[in-house]
Amino acid sequence: MRKSLGARTALYPMPVLIIAAWDKDGVPNAMNAAWGGISEEKEISICISAEHKTTANILARGAFTVSMATADTVRECDYVGIISGNDIPDKLERCGFHTEPASKVDAPIISELPMALECKLKSYDPESCRLVGEIVDLSIDEKVLTDGKLDLSKLRPITYDGLGHGYYVLGERVGCAFSDGKKLV
């Protein structure tokens, strides 16, 4: 038997995207967003409202980075989601995050987050809150690579549970795309 739970905004897995940008004076800020994903080849789209300090920063500088939140930094990643840079301008320092310049775009990367997409602003629509970015580089800390490839057991990315309001780490590998399915063909 299936149960109807009504019109709920939830899907699994939702990402935990940490969006970082500088303001016009070079002060870094970051926020946490679950409503987003890849929208096209080399394009990311995220729903963020215009009131966020990070939104204003992205519009001012035309660039941002999107880092994957990790199990090792879950407290810090949650913190940047509940504290506004409009109220606490040094929120990144306060939670222990450090920043460094991204290599390809005019935005900061959070040093403690090992995987970041460097993005150029393509468009922002305050009405729908849709931010669209062109992915121009993927930056990965060598500490989460094995033989030059991303090692998910080292990165330990987390997921947001929109119904239970929790964070979950990625678990074990359960199949290989375009291989398991082929067995059924």
Added chain:
Amino acid sequence: MRKSLGARTALYPMPVLIIAAWDKDGVPNAMNAAWGGISEEKEISICISAEHKTTANILARGAFTVSMATADTVRECDYVGIISGNDIPDKLERCGFHTEPASKVDAPIISELPMALECKLKSYDPESCRLVGEIVDLSIDEKVLTDGKLDLSKLRPITYDGLGHGYYVLGERVGCAFSDGKKLV
């Protein structure tokens, strides 16, 4: 040290969305998509190209469902992603999936997938491949509920690894939103 991997289309976690729709004659079809997510309150957006049988079906019927792929059905969910309904009209039957009518929209639900969003078509743009749906209901099989609430340890949703082309099941809970972060305030 950070390493630049170039403009790569990847983020973690990406979902494994199984999109299902009927054609004009009531034949169900489904496909697998990773490029999508929540785009606004009660709205989902997914990048799917116009050539898919499912895209044609959605445009014909104005509705679709989006189920979460699960660890228990990884082979079937992968199969619907590699086989086209244009070539194999009975692909759902062939992989062992069964369908039932969604309760709120004119689309099928895959019985073996315990969690589905029922969606009405809002818009589709063949140029950007952006499909936008209004979420009108969340349908959950009672077998993945505990005390009336979704139990992720029963649902076992999976994630798509875009760089390694694998599927991963959701792992353990590592934190609570708006609680862990508060300790740092």
